[in-house]
Amino acid sequence: MTRHSTLPGEFQLISRYFAPLAKGFPGAFGLLDDAAVIVPAAGHDLVAKTDAIVGGVHFLPDDPPDLVARKALRVNLSDLAAKGAIPRAYMLDLVLPGSVDEEWVAAFARGLAQDQGEYGVHLIGGDTDSTPGPIVVAIMAFGEVASGQLLRRRGARVGDIIYVSGTVGDAALGLAILRDGLATPDEISAAFLVERYRLPLPRVALGPRLIALASATIDISDGLIADLRHICEVSDVAAIVEASRIPLSPAARAVVSADPARLAAALTGGDDYEILFTAPPAAAGSLADLAREVAVPITAIGRVTATATESHGRVSTLNAMGEPLLFSTEGWTHF
Amino acid sequence: MTRHSTLPGEFQLISRYFAPLAKGFPGAFGLLDDAAVIVPAAGHDLVAKTDAIVGGVHFLPDDPPDLVARKALRVNLSDLAAKGAIPRAYMLDLVLPGSVDEEWVAAFARGLAQDQGEYGVHLIGGDTDSTPGPIVVAIMAFGEVASGQLLRRRGARVGDIIYVSGTVGDAALGLAILRDGLATPDEISAAFLVERYRLPLPRVALGPRLIALASATIDISDGLIADLRHICEVSDVAAIVEASRIPLSPAARAVVSADPARLAAALTGGDDYEILFTAPPAAAGSLADLAREVAVPITAIGRVTATATESHGRVSTLNAMGEPLLFSTEGWTHF
Numbered sequence: 001m002t003r004h005s006t007l008p009g010e011f012q013l014i015s016r017y018f019a020p021l022a023k024g025f026p027g028a029f030g031l032l033d034d035a036a037v038i039v040p041a042a043g044h045d046l047v048a049k050t051d052a053i054v055g056g057v058h059f060l061p062d063d064p065p066d067l068v069a070r071k072a073l074r075v076n077l078s079d080l081a082a083k084g085a086i087p088r089a090y091m092l093d094l095v096l097p098g099s100v101d102e103e104w105v106a107a108f109a110r111g112l113a114q115d116q117g118e119y120g121v122h123l124i125g126g127d128t129d130s131t132p133g134p135i136v137v138a139i140m141a142f143g144e145v146a147s148g149q150l151l152r153r154r155g156a157r158v159g160d161i162i163y164v165s166g167t168v169g170d171a172a173l174g175l176a177i178l179r180d181g182l183a184t185p186d187e188i189s190a191a192f193l194v195e196r197y198r199l200p201l202p203r204v205a206l207g208p209r210l211i212a213l214a215s216a217t218i219d220i221s222d223g224l225i226a227d228l229r230h231i232c233e234v235s236d237v238a239a240i241v242e243a244s245r246i247p248l249s250p251a252a253r254a255v256v257s258a259d260p261a262r263l264a265a266a267l268t269g270g271d272d273y274e275i276l277f278t279a280p281p282a283a284a285g286s287l288a289d290l291a292r293e294v295a296v297p298i299t300a301i302g303r304v305t306a307t308a309t310e311s312h313g314r315v316s317t318l319n320a321m322g323e324p325l326l327f328s329t330e331g332w333t334h335f
Numbered sequence: 336m337t338r339h340s341t342l343p344g345e346f347q348l349i350s351r352y353f354a355p356l357a358k359g360f361p362g363a364f365g366l367l368d369d370a371a372v373i374v375p376a377a378g379h380d381l382v383a384k385t386d387a388i389v390g391g392v393h394f395l396p397d398d399p400p401d402l403v404a405r406k407a408l409r410v411n412l413s414d415l416a417a418k419g420a421i422p423r424a425y426m427l428d429l430v431l432p433g434s435v436d437e438e439w440v441a442a443f444a445r446g447l448a449q450d451q452g453e454y455g456v457h458l459i460g461g462d463t464d465s466t467p468g469p470i471v472v473a474i475m476a477f478g479e480v481a482s483g484q485l486l487r488r489r490g491a492r493v494g495d496i497i498y499v500s501g502t503v504g505d506a507a508l509g510l511a512i513l514r515d516g517l518a519t520p521d522e523i524s525a526a527f528l529v530e531r532y533r534l535p536l537p538r539v540a541l542g543p544r545l546i547a548l549a550s551a552t553i554d555i556s557d558g559l560i561a562d563l564r565h566i567c568e569v570s571d572v573a574a575i576v577e578a579s580r581i582p583l584s585p586a587a588r589a590v591v592s593a594d595p596a597r598l599a600a601a602l603t604g605g606d607d608y609e610i611l612f613t614a615p616p617a618a619a620g621s622l623a624d625l626a627r628e629v630a631v632p633i634t635a636i637g638r639v640t641a642t643a644t645e646s647h648g649r650v651s652t653l654n655a656m657g658e659p660l661l662f663s664t665e666g667w668t669h670f
Contacts (some may be wrong), residue, residue: 033487052464126385129387133389134468140385150370152368
């Protein structure tokens with residue numbers, strides 16, 4: 001309850017760093033009021049999502065503050081994208097220890113400003129607080145989707161193809177480089193993988209275009225296998241994934257070639273923020289066109305099957321010989 | 336990144352304790368999807384607010400978990416009420432240290448369930464995370480207000496009367512009892528003041544009824560004087576408060592009688608979560624009727640003046656002799 005920080009007061013922080021991020025969104029009232037007003041476009045539903053990240057848990061204490069800000073925002077935009085929603089605005093709860101100085105906040109706000117330009121969103125409200133613990137950044141993101149069109153986890157049907165956008169496993173390997181000193185074949189690969197860990201690429205152009213094509217969607221945050229299981233559970237189906245089809249970046253491929261045991265970490269490590277989805281076989285042509293149009297690779301990695309045929313849980317991953325791969329963990333756990 | 340807790344996994348926590356809180360709100364999808372859908376009623380705007388509370392900063396580590404939950408929710412509902420919005424739903428980011436056990440989470444969820452019944456809101460999404468630091472509870476609350484009718488901080492006019500709901504200072508004195516061992520004349524007063532600190536009473540019945548009566552509104556979280564200054568700054572006016580008119584509960588009055596120096600703490604301590612507002616003199620009759628109808632006292636405590644006449648900042652507090660009272664601090668600072 002004491003003033004134990006070198007930071008300026010909350011009102012100075014807001015006027016210097018955060019109020020400028022609210023410009024252009026009338027319902028934010030310049031962050032000068034106690035709540036924000038959001039009006040979805042006619043014929044649209046409002047979609048809301050929140051995710052928090054914690055220093056030492058979801059990011060490393062010495063990660064650059066602008067990247068911490070952008071990651072906190074992007075993990076939420078990724079969820080909106082995977083639900084088919086177009087992002088519009090966000091709120092921010094920023095919980096800061098006394099060790100954080102004004103320079104850190106300035107860099108954090110610069111990161112937000114950069115991503116606001118990139119994704120067309122505005123800061124519309126929030127709260128700053130002090131803590132004796134690590135930094136916590138809680139973001140609540142708002143998007144809109146044509147009424148009733150939200151893409152769901154539920155909806156995968158037997159016979160559907162399983163697709164994933166982009167590449168999988170880069171972030172898990174990037175974290176292993178930062179945290180465990182994982183050696184990579186070359187510096188460029190290392191830099192690429194670390195960047196993929198620090199700065200997800202939410203698939204905001206792809207997601208809304210999957211409406212009417214995909215039967216079920218999720219963004220990969222817990223890990224490819226774990227998130228596919230989430231789809232299967234609520235859709236009451238099972239899945240077979242062919243490991244050899246899972247798209248790896250050249251950098252990830254180089255790491256896995258040197259140390260094949262890393263493949264499991266790549267497939268279960270999480271933090272990919274790609275869109276994992278199912279679609280009926282008839283959608284294949286449209287999906288190929290869409291991938292070209294939005295310039296995001298879409299790769300078929302498996303198929304949806306009936307629950308009853310599975311003996312190894314809902315998601316079976318097969319190697320090139322058709323033999324099941326077993327993982328010691330399916331993905332990130334929150335505790 | 337390790338499992339350092341005795342808690343069940345996130346999915347068990349959600350299904351056991353949090354999914355039941357989403358029942359009855361279709362757009363929450365039983366917390367089984369990645370985002371929630373909110374559709375404001377026809378002719379209404381959606382209003383959003385977020386506030387986080389931190390263990391050891393906004394509540395005490397041994398506060399009962401159900402009261403921590405209810406306080407976290409209520410401080411947000413208080414903002415919605417002061418803006419004239421009717422609360423509908425909320426999202427929750429719950430950041431927990433390894434010392435928290437399942438019993439704590441169960442009690443926390445019971446507190447939410449109790450307040451959902453009281454305020455007619457539903458949990459529609461959220462996130463749980465581990466932390467090496469203290470508990471952080473971030474809530475984002477959603478309400479709705481007739482289009483364009485949101486009550487604002489801006490709008491106070493010279494000649495308006497300044498009103499406050501309920502009583503002021505109880506929470507600050509309750510905190511002083513818990514934290515500093517402040518002695519009270521009797522046990523009943525102590526229990527009342529501590530309860531007022533731990534469990535705010537958001538004025539949800541009063542707030543929406545102030546539309547068309549109040550010219551500017553805010554809820555008192557930082558302290559009566561500080562929050563009145565917020566209204567004055569954005570309205571570009573000043574205020575004179577008569578200290579003798581500020582409504583004190585019998586318990587607060589007893590404490591202040593025994594130790595008059597406590598009055599300053601009561602008026603600047605914050606955490607009151609009453610509605611502070613301005614209204615033109617012509618509204619006095621309607622406000623008296625409204626106070627009776629919603630059974631919440633409304634007290635006139637001062638008047639709005641022109642900025643230029645003030646020499647002691649925007650808010651002057653006068654004692655019964657008309658002499659200015661000076662406070663060493665105007666209210667709670669966030670750092």
